[in-house]
Amino acid sequence: MHPSSRSSAAPLAAARTVANPCEMAARLSRSRREFLRGVAGVAAGTAFLGASPLVRGETARKKRKVIVITFGGGARDQETFSPEGQANIPHLLHELAPQSSFLTQVSNRGILGHYVATASLATGVYETLNNFSAVPPEHPTVFEYFRKDLKRPSSDAWVVAPSNGFNRIGESDSRSYGSGMGARVILPKHLLGAATSGSTMDYAHLIRDNYETPLYAPQLAGGEFELQQLETILRLSVDDFKAHALTLSSPDELSVFIAKRLMQQESPSLLWITMHDIDVAHSGAYSLYIEGIQRTDRLCAELWKAVQSEPEYAGNTTMLILPDFGRDADEDAGGNGFQHHRTGDTASRTTWMMALGAGVRPGVVYDRPVQSIDLVPTLGAMLGFSPTESHGQPIAELV
Amino acid sequence: MLPRDLQADRFAAYPPLARRLAEANLTSLQRLPLSFLPGLLRELIEYDFKFPAERTAIENELVALSSLTRPQSDEWWRLFSQITLSASLERFDWVNHPAQFVEQESAYLWSTGQLDAFRKAAVDYGDRLRAATPVEPLPARRLGITVVGQGVESYDRPLFRNLRAHGTYFANVKPAKGLELLLSAVETRAKAHPMPYGHWYVDGGRAAEHNSGLTCVSYDALEPVRTALLKYMQTEIARPGMGPEELRTNLARLLPSDLGIENETDPALDRFQVKLFTEGSGTQIFSTTFAQWATREALRRAQPLTLIVRFAPRQRQKPMNELLSGWGNAEADLAGSLIDADMGAYYHWINQQRLAGSDQSAFLVWFEDHGQALAIGPTMPRGTQSTSALDLGELVSLTVS
Numbered sequence: 001m002h003p004s005s006r007s008s009a010a011p012l013a014a015a016r017t018v019a020n021p022c023e024m025a026a027r028l029s030r031s032r033r034e035f036l037r038g039v040a041g042v043a044a045g046t047a048f049l050g051a052s053p054l055v056r057g058e059t060a061r062k063k064r065k066v067i068v069i070t071f072g073g074g075a076r077d078q079e080t081f082s083p084e085g086q087a088n089i090p091h092l093l094h095e096l097a098p099q100s101s102f103l104t105q106v107s108n109r110g111i112l113g114h115y116v117a118t119a120s121l122a123t124g125v126y127e128t129l130n131n132f133s134a135v136p137p138e139h140p141t142v143f144e145y146f147r148k149d150l151k152r153p154s155s156d157a158w159v160v161a162p163s164n165g166f167n168r169i170g171e172s173d174s175r176s177y178g179s180g181m182g183a184r185v186i187l188p189k190h191l192l193g194a195a196t197s198g199s200t201m202d203y204a205h206l207i208r209d210n211y212e213t214p215l216y217a218p219q220l221a222g223g224e225f226e227l228q229q230l231e232t233i234l235r236l237s238v239d240d241f242k243a244h245a246l247t248l249s250s251p252d253e254l255s256v257f258i259a260k261r262l263m264q265q266e267s268p269s270l271l272w273i274t275m276h277d278i279d280v281a282h283s284g285a286y287s288l289y290i291e292g293i294q295r296t297d298r299l300c301a302e303l304w305k306a307v308q309s310e311p312e313y314a315g316n317t318t319m320l321i322l323p324d325f326g327r328d329a330d331e332d333a334g335g336n337g338f339q340h341h342r343t344g345d346t347a348s349r350t351t352w353m354m355a356l357g358a359g360v361r362p363g364v365v366y367d368r369p370v371q372s373i374d375l376v377p378t379l380g381a382m383l384g385f386s387p388t389e390s391h392g393q394p395i396a397e398l399v
Numbered sequence: 400m401l402p403r404d405l406q407a408d409r410f411a412a413y414p415p416l417a418r419r420l421a422e423a424n425l426t427s428l429q430r431l432p433l434s435f436l437p438g439l440l441r442e443l444i445e446y447d448f449k450f451p452a453e454r455t456a457i458e459n460e461l462v463a464l465s466s467l468t469r470p471q472s473d474e475w476w477r478l479f480s481q482i483t484l485s486a487s488l489e490r491f492d493w494v495n496h497p498a499q500f501v502e503q504e505s506a507y508l509w510s511t512g513q514l515d516a517f518r519k520a521a522v523d524y525g526d527r528l529r530a531a532t533p534v535e536p537l538p539a540r541r542l543g544i545t546v547v548g549q550g551v552e553s554y555d556r557p558l559f560r561n562l563r564a565h566g567t568y569f570a571n572v573k574p575a576k577g578l579e580l581l582l583s584a585v586e587t588r589a590k591a592h593p594m595p596y597g598h599w600y601v602d603g604g605r606a607a608e609h610n611s612g613l614t615c616v617s618y619d620a621l622e623p624v625r626t627a628l629l630k631y632m633q634t635e636i637a638r639p640g641m642g643p644e645e646l647r648t649n650l651a652r653l654l655p656s657d658l659g660i661e662n663e664t665d666p667a668l669d670r671f672q673v674k675l676f677t678e679g680s681g682t683q684i685f686s687t688t689f690a691q692w693a694t695r696e697a698l699r700r701a702q703p704l705t706l707i708v709r710f711a712p713r714q715r716q717k718p719m720n721e722l723l724s725g726w727g728n729a730e731a732d733l734a735g736s737l738i739d740a741d742m743g744a745y746y747h748w749i750n751q752q753r754l755a756g757s758d759q760s761a762f763l764v765w766f767e768d769h770g771q772a773l774a775i776g777p778t779m780p781r782g783t784q785s786t787s788a789l790d791l792g793e794l795v796s797l798t799v800s
Contacts (some may be wrong), residue, residue, distance in 0.1 A: 282681065330746070344514045
């Protein structure tokens with residue numbers, strides 16, 4: 001069962017007239033486009049189709065690296081891309097957007113729970129697994145396609161994920177792929193919990209729980225990162241890790257710290273980072289939701305700077321940033337505005353994607369509707385693997 | 400079991416008023432699709448403990464359904480009839496456990512990709528029902544008042560941004576005795592238009608002195624209930640095999656007596672207050688969330704003629720486990736609470752506008768102990784600013800004029 005959907009019957013209790021969903025999605029899309037044009041000086045993309053500077057050829061493909069950043073907990077337009085939200089995302093807007101191809105209309109037609117939605121992003125299929133169970137996705141993940149097709153070692157695909165529930169995101173149940181073929185998964189909070197066992201009070205702010213259901217932390221099983229590997233892989237002593245953690249203020253900062261360390265020590269070609277701070281919105285405190293957006297904005301820019309400063313990544317890395325879905329609109333009587341993503345309304349299903357770096361035309365906005373499950377085929381086209389079971393389509397504007 | 404097989408004796412476990420209503424409308428209920436009926440029964444089974452406005456809404460809905468001709472009925476239920484449900488849902492005891500059924504149906508709709516179709520059907524139904532249901536005229540304009548920023552000495556950023564386009568921003572109101580004047584205005588309305596659960600006072604902290612004619616809900620007064628609930632949650636979470644689904648189901652079953660409310664003098668209000676914690680998200684830990692959610696639920700359910708809500712400082716954010724267990728000092732986050740409350744004011748207005756008479760309703764938000772306020776009403780200019788030095792009593796009068 002999927003508790004995130006609990007209020008799906010809410011429209012029954014509070015049904016009211018709504019605009020046509022396609023119309024609403026297009027309106028959101030136009031709003032993002034117009035705003036980006038005004039603020040970041042980007043251009044409409046259709047004129048550039050067929051002329052993008054693609055990174056092609058086997059040599060380029062072997063060197064190419066891809067970093068995917070997803071937000072577990074969508075941020076709505078009024079807090080981000082609309083005029084009143086711009087103050088919350090200065091880095092995305094002024095630093096990253098001008099360098100990006102920006103897709104204004106990315107819809108998620110699946111289940112709007114964070115683990116199941118992230119699993120869907122990673123498989124290219126709308127998964128139907130229990131959002132709060134530590135179970136693997138049913139279909140092969142992008143990591144399995146990448147490693148099997150391109151014969152890459154396990155060190156070349158990593159996931160940095162926010163909570164215990166994500167520990168099975170690295171590989172699927174698929175017989176053709178599955179065990180041993182997926183990504184290695186680091187759960188920084190789990191790692192910190194292990195490193196500080198018995199004395200977590202100083203670090204409690206970094207081990208915040210799943211906001212969607214703060215009461216549930218599934219037992220870990222599968223290929224999670226072991227504490228002793230802090231030293232062998234990240235070249236980081238437990239004491240240094242603990243000392244650095246004390247300087248951080250949120251779980252996502254901890255994730256970015258680990259991700260940067262991974263980039264330095266392992267240089268994976270496929271790195272997937274899932275952020276989660278924004279999802280504090282489920283607590284109903286608007287100010288904390290806004291803080292989460294502002295922090296995520298800063299951390300995205302920080303990661304992009306890290307890409308530029310790492311020799312293994314500079315110049316050959318494509319970074320894709322997208323929320324897993326949106327949040328309920330204020331106007332939907334079945335929801336409670338920003339707090340949840342339960343109504344299945346257009347605002348909760350429609351979001352955006354930003355791609356920047358190698359092979360991506362900078363400063364272009366595309367309004368064509370795409371789906372979140374198109375991500376995996378797009379990555380396949382970028383990196384040269386075949387996601388045969390994905391239900392999505394490569395996004396032509398990015399490949 | 401399908402709705403067409405429904406018999407009167409299936410409602411034997413319902414509370415008396417609900418049972419009588421269900422039996423009297425059996426024929427209508429038998430004609431409803433299974434994808435819809437448990438949602439209605441979820442409301443009906445609580446009939447004995449509902450507010451007057453809710454009872455009227457259920458009665459009106461049943462009258463509307465019973466008056467449908469066969470062709471009308473086919474048209475009303477066409478979209479719901481296209482929803483397919485599993486055999487296990489059909490076997491579920493949806494008569495006696497409609498809320499659990501709706502939860503499981505909800506999960507099923509998401510996982511089978513039918514949520515959007517259900518949503519469309521529900522919106523279509525809501526439109527038809529609204530058109531078929533009589534709307535009683537209100538005795539006065541509906542009035543909503545939100546008080547934000549308790550304890551904040553200064554705040555430089557603009558307030559009420561979401562509301563400014565809809566009303567007049569006052570930059571220079573007289574703050575002296577502001578809360579007292581506002582409560583007095585609300586009490587005057589309660590005396591002029593007496594009605595059960597018609598005039599509410601929600602406080603995110605300790606309620607100020609007020610007249611007993613108001614229905615009052617406050618975060619501080621409910622602390623024993625909250626403490627009992629958090630203790631219950633901690634115990635449940637520690638139980639082997641407990642997951643979020645089971646916990647939520649168990650919470651939904653809690654009654655006032657389970658949380659220490661022994662002598663129910665007002666069963667409808669007692670249950671309302673318990674549901675704020677068992678069905679709300681974040682209400683257990685943040686007073687700002689409690690105030691916003693209580694306002695939303697009071698408006699949605701009781702449809703009061705007047706509602707004043709005063710936000711209070713919430714505790715600073717801590718890890719969720721710590722918030723739930725009540726560890727440590729409850730340090731207040733004043734600025735964050737003001738931002739929460741500012742958004743809460745906007746949601747208060749939105750939720751008020753969903754009720755009947757919205758074109759005539761009035762709304763006021765005030766930054767407590769400061770000179771900033773905003774008023775919305777049929778006679779208030781929109782998107783404008785005023786420097787008039789009114790006190791809060793005068794501002795209420797102007798807003799509802």
